[in-house]
Amino acid sequence: QKGGFASFMDKEIHDQPSAVADTLRGRLDERGKLKLDEGIIAETVLGAVDKIIVVACGTAFYAGMVAKYAIEHWTRIPVEVELAHEFRYRDPVLSVRTLVVAFSQSGETMDTIMAVRHAQQQGAPVVAIINVQGSTIAREADAVLYTRAGPEIAVASTKAFLAQIAASYLLGIYLAELRGNKFPDEIAALLAELNEMPAKIQLVLDTSEPVRELAHSMVNERTVLFLGRHIGYPVALEGALKLKELAYIHAEGFAAGELKHGPIALIEPGQPVFIVLPSPRGKEVLHSKVISNIQEVRARGARTFVIAEEGDTEAAHYADHLFTVPQTPTLLMPLLTVVPLQIFALELASAKGFDVDQPRNLAKSVTVE
Numbered sequence: 001q002k003g004g005f006a007s008f009m010d011k012e013i014h015d016q017p018s019a020v021a022d023t024l025r026g027r028l029d030e031r032g033k034l035k036l037d038e039g040i041i042a043e044t045v046l047g048a049v050d051k052i053i054v055v056a057c058g059t060a061f062y063a064g065m066v067a068k069y070a071i072e073h074w075t076r077i078p079v080e081v082e083l084a085h086e087f088r089y090r091d092p093v094l095s096v097r098t099l100v101v102a103f104s105q106s107g108e109t110m111d112t113i114m115a116v117r118h119a120q121q122q123g124a125p126v127v128a129i130i131n132v133q134g135s136t137i138a139r140e141a142d143a144v145l146y147t148r149a150g151p152e153i154a155v156a157s158t159k160a161f162l163a164q165i166a167a168s169y170l171l172g173i174y175l176a177e178l179r180g181n182k183f184p185d186e187i188a189a190l191l192a193e194l195n196e197m198p199a200k201i202q203l204v205l206d207t208s209e210p211v212r213e214l215a216h217s218m219v220n221e222r223t224v225l226f227l228g229r230h231i232g233y234p235v236a237l238e239g240a241l242k243l244k245e246l247a248y249i250h251a252e253g254f255a256a257g258e259l260k261h262g263p264i265a266l267i268e269p270g271q272p273v274f275i276v277l278p279s280p281r282g283k284e285v286l287h288s289k290v291i292s293n294i295q296e297v298r299a300r301g302a303r304t305f306v307i308a309e310e311g312d313t314e315a316a317h318y319a320d321h322l323f324t325v326p327q328t329p330t331l332l333m334p335l336l337t338v339v340p341l342q343i344f345a346l347e348l349a350s351a352k353g354f355d356v357d358q359p360r361n362l363a364k365s366v367t368v369e
C-alpha cells in the first residue's frame, strides 16, 4: 500500500506530480471554460460576482492564501481568505454576488461545513474544492471542483495541498475568461506552464536528497523559522505547520516584510531560518527585499536555508544551504517551493523516530467544531 515507501506521507509526497496532473487534466475547454464536476452555478451569477471569500482550515487555508494571489491578479475580483471557524462568527458581509469557495481535502471538516452553511443561508453561492468524492461539503455546495489527488492516508496533508492549489488556478483562469480575460497572453502561457508542472515537481523530488541530509543534522533544534513574501508567504506558513505537526518542533512562518516589526528579536546566533525567495525574474523588487531580510537575519547569526529558483545567481551568497527549484511563473511557484519543506518535515520527524503518518493528538479529519 505504501508503494515501497517507508510511510504513506513519503508516498503521498511522491504522488504529487500525478496528483497535480490528474487534477488539471481535461478540465478546460478551448475557450478556457471550466467543467465543474457537480452542480452548476449559472454563468450569469458567476459573471456578476464582486467578491470572493475562501473559507478553509489548516493546510487548506494556506492553499486558499495562494489562490488569493493568483485569482485576484487574473480576475481583478477582490479575494478574502478566512479561517472557516472565524468566518461565521464575525457576521461577514455576504450576498448573491459573493462567491464563497470552500477548500477541504476531506470535505468533512466541521468548521468548514458550518462556514458553507452560513454562506448559503446568506444567499451566497458556494463552490467547493474537495478531494473526497461525495463528502458532506461536496454534497452541500452549489458546485464542486474535485481535486484528483487520490486517497490521502497520512494525517498531514501534502498532495491534497498541491492539488487544491492546482484546482484553484483552474477556477481563477475560468473566472478570468468569464469576465473578459484581461491578460490573455499571460493566461495562455500559464496554461502551457501548468502542463509542465508535474515534470517540474518530479525534478524537485528527484533532487531532494540534500534536504533529507539537512533534516538529519537538525534533530536537536528547538525552533525553526520560515520566511516568505508574496506567494511565498503561505508556503512559509505551510512549511512551519508541517514541522510543528510532524516533528513537534516549535516553528513559525512569517511574512518576510514583517520581520522588522517584531520577529527579528527572536534571531540569535545559530537560529535556523528557511527563506522562500521570490524569483529575480518576477517583481524584481521583491527578490531584493527578501535578500535584504536574509542579510538582516544573517547579520544576527542566523543559519539560512534558502529555497530559490534555478539560475538565481545571487541566492547562493546568502545561503548556508541553497535548494533550487525549476523556473516557473511567480504565481505557480508554490507548487514547487513547498516540496522541499514537506520533505524536510517528514525527514526530521522520521529521524526523531516519530510516526509521520499518525502524529500525536491529530486526526485526519476534524469533525467537531
Ligand code: F6R
Binding pocket: 057, 058, 059, 060, 061, 103, 104, 105, 106, 107, 108, 109, 112, 155, 156, 157, 158, 241, 245, 364, 365, 366
Ligand atoms: C495539516 C492538515 C490540516 C488540514 C485541516 C483541513 O497537514 O492536514 O491542517 O489541512 O484540518 O482539513 P480538510 O482539508 O480535510 O478540510
